[in-house]
Amino acid sequence: MIQTESKYQADVLIEEQGFDDHFHDHHHGDKYQTGFIGHYVFSMDHKVIARQFLITGMIWAIIGAAMSVIFRLQLGFPEENLLWIKPLLGKWIEVTDGVGKLSPEFYYALVTMHGTILVFFVLTAGLSGTFSNLLIPLQIGARDMASPFLNMLSYWFFFLAGIIMFYSLFLNTGPFSGGWTAYPPLSALPQASTGSASGMTLWLVSLTLFVVSVLLGGINYITTVLNLRTKGMSLFRMPLTIWAFFVTAILGLLSFPVLASGFFMLIFDRSLGTSFYLSDIFIGGQALDRVGGSPILYQHLFWFLGHPEVYIIILPAMGIVSEVLAVHSRKPIFGYRAMVFSILAIGFLSFIVWAHHMFMSGVNPFISNFFVFFTLIIAIPSAVKVFNWITTLYGGNIRLNTAMLFAIGFISMFISGGLTGIFLGNSSIDIQMHDTYFVVAHFHIVMGVAAFFGMFAGIYHWYPKMYGRFMNETIGKVHFWGTMLCAYLIFWPMHYIGMAGVPRRYYSFDTFDAFKQFSDMNKFITVAAIVAFFVQLLFVLNFFYSIWKGKKMTKQNPYDATTLEWTTPIEPIHGNWPGKIPSVHRWAYDYNKDQREYVPQYIPLEEGEVGDH
Amino acid sequence: MIAQEVKMESNNFSRVNPQLFSLWVGMASIVMLFGAMTSAYIVKKGAGNWLEFSVPSVFYISTAVIVLSSVTMHAARNAFRRSQEGAYKFLILATFILGLAFLVLQYQGWSQLYGNGVDLKTNVAGSFFYLITWFHAAHILGGIGALLASVINAYSLKFKVTDHRKNRVEMLTHYWHFVDVLWVYLLIFLIYIK
Ligand code: HEM
C-alpha cells in the first residue's frame, strides 16, 4: 500500500515511473532571464500569468462592487444627501441647495459599468483566466501552455482593455451608460445620450481588445488540453476542472467572434455612417436619415455570444466545485461520466437558446417556442450536475473548511437561481417578468453569486499552490457566512419586487404609484449590499495578509488529493516538475478505494486492481 | 528562472504539432466571425429593404488570382520539403506577388461597385458587401505579412530545411489555403444570395 507520507515520495515515484520529455535538453541556461520584469511583469510562466489574472480581476471586482454600492444608495435612499461622495465623483454629484444627488446619467453609467466589468473582466478573465492558466498545465502534467508567448499576450490584451475602460470612467461625458448589453440605438448614435459619445467608443475598443484576449487564451487552453497531456492522461482520466475549462474555451472561441462581428457593425454605424442597426429614429422630433437597418439584428448577434457567455462564466466554477467537493468529501465524484456529458450537453445547448433573451423584442412567437423548448432542456444536464454534487457529499467524510463551504454554497445558489431560470424560460411568463427585478435576481444568484462562490472555493483551495501559504480559515468562514447570508438577503426580496412588475434600470420610482410602495424593501436591499461589500473587504485583507503572513505550506500534498498539481515542488519552478513529468495510471477520483484513503493519479495499479471506474 | 525558454513540443504520444493545431483552432474562430456576418446578412435580407446588385466583374479575376496563389503556395511548400532552394525562392515570391495582386484587384472591384452606384451607406446590402469583403481583405493582409517575412527570410538567410522552418512553411500554407477557400465561399455566397 502506498501512502505519500513523505513529501519526497511523489518525487521518487515520478523519477522511477515518470515520462522523460528531455526537459533539460532544451535548457538554454538563463539567457532569457531578465530579473524582475521577466519574472513578474512580462512573464510567460502560466503560474505567474494566473496570478496576474487573479489580482487584476480582484481590483476590477472591488471597483465594480463599489459602483453597485453607489447606485444602490440612490435606489435605497433617494432622499439622502450624497455630498460626501463628491470628492470621488465630482460633477456627477449634482448639488442643489447644499444637497448632493447622484446625476441620473451617471447612475446609468454606473449600472452599465458594473455589469460590463463584472461579466467580462471579473467573471470571465478573473475566473477562467486565473484557473485555466493555473490548473491546465499542472493537472494534465504539462510543462506550460502550448504557447507561453500567446498566453502572455492574452493577459496583456486584457490589461490594455482594462486600462481603456478605466480611462473611460474619467471622460467629461462619462463612460457608456446604455446597459452592459449595449443595445442600439443608444450604443449606435453618439448623440443618443452623454455616455453614447466617447464613452461608447472606448467601451467598444476595450471590449474588442478583450475579445482578442479571450481568443488568444482559448486557443492556448484548447491546444494544451488536446496536445500536451502527459502519458496515460486520457481524456476520461482528466479531472472535471480540466473538462470544464476545456469546454469553456471552446464556447468562448466559437461565440466571441460573433460578438466581435456585431461590434464591427456597430463601429461602422457609429463611425462610417452605415445603418446596420438603425431605422425609423427620431431625435428631438427630427427624423434621422439613417434607415433600413434593424436593432434586433444586434440583439441576435449579442445574445449568440451572451448566452454562451453565461456558461463561460459558470462552467469553470462548476469544474472547481466538483473538484473541491470530491477532495474534501474524500469520495469519488459521483457519476463522473455523467458530469462530463452534462458539461458537453450544456455547452452544446447554450448555442441554441439565445433568443430567450428576446422573447419581448418582437421575435415571432412561433419561433419563440423553439427557444422555450431548448431553454427548458438545459435544466436536465444542470439537474444531473446538481444531483451528482449532492450525492458526492452524501456519506462523505466531509472536511468543512472554507473552500468546501463555498463549494456547498455554490450548489445552493445554483439551485435557487436555476429554478427561477425555468420561470423565465417560458415565453408567456416572461411577458410579466422581462426587464424586471426578477431577472436581476435570477442572474445575480445563478451567475453572479454562484460564479463568485466557485471562484472563492478555488482561491481558498488552491491558494497554497499559488502562494505557498494558506489563507486564514477563521476569517474565511466569516467571509463565507457573511456572503451567503447577504446574498440571499439582497436577491431574495428582488424576486418579489420583480413579480410585482418593478422594472430594472430605473433611476427612481418616486413618481410611480405602483412601485413606490417598495421603498422599504429597497432600503433593506441596499443595507444588505453595503454589508456584503464590507464582508468582501475581509476577503481582500485575508488574501493579501496571507501572501506574506499566512500559515506556510509544509507538505507537498496538504489535502491528500489525487491530482497532479500536488506532485510539484512546494517552491514552484519553471517547467513545473524538476525532472521527469509524472505519468498517469488512473482517473482523478480514487478516494477511499479498496481500503486506501486516496490514491494519486501517478501511482500504478496494483496487482489485480481494477483501474478507472 | 521563470523566463527561460521552455520548448513546447508535443509529447511524443500526441500526433499534431501544437502550433499548427493552434492555428486551426484560430481559424475556427475566424470561420465564426464570417459565419456571423453572413448569417446576419441573410437575416437582414429576409427583413426587406434590400438593394439587389451583382458582384463586380473584377472579382472573378481576383478569384482566379487567389486560387492560383494557393497553387504556388502549395508548390512552394513541396519545394521546400524537397530542399529545392531555387524553386522555393521563386514560388514563395510568386505567392507574395499574387497576394498583393489580389488586394489590388479587390480594390478595383470596390471602385467598380462604387462607380455602379452601390456605396457603403445608402443601403444595408451595400454596407454588408463592403463589410464582408473588407474584413476578408484584412485577413489576406495578415497572410501577406507572414508571406513577406518568409520572402525576406528566403532571400536573406542561408537555405536550410530545419524542422522549425518546415513547420513555419506548413502553417503559412494552411493559413493561405484557408483565406483562399474563405474567399471562394464568400464569393459564391455573395453571388447567389443577393
Ligand atoms: C435552467 C437554467 C436557466 C434558464 C432556463 C434560464 C433562463 C433565462 C431567461 C429566459 C432569461 C431572460 C429573462 C428576460 O430577460 O426576460 C434569463 C436571463 C439571464 N440569465 Fe438565465 N437561465 C438559466 C440559467 C442561467 C445560468 C446558469 C446563468 C449564468 C451562469 C444565467 C444567466 C442569465 C443572465 C446573465 C440573464 C440576464 C441578462 C440580462 O438581461 O442582462 N442563467 N435566463
Ligand SMILES: [Cu+2]
Ligand atoms: Cu440566456
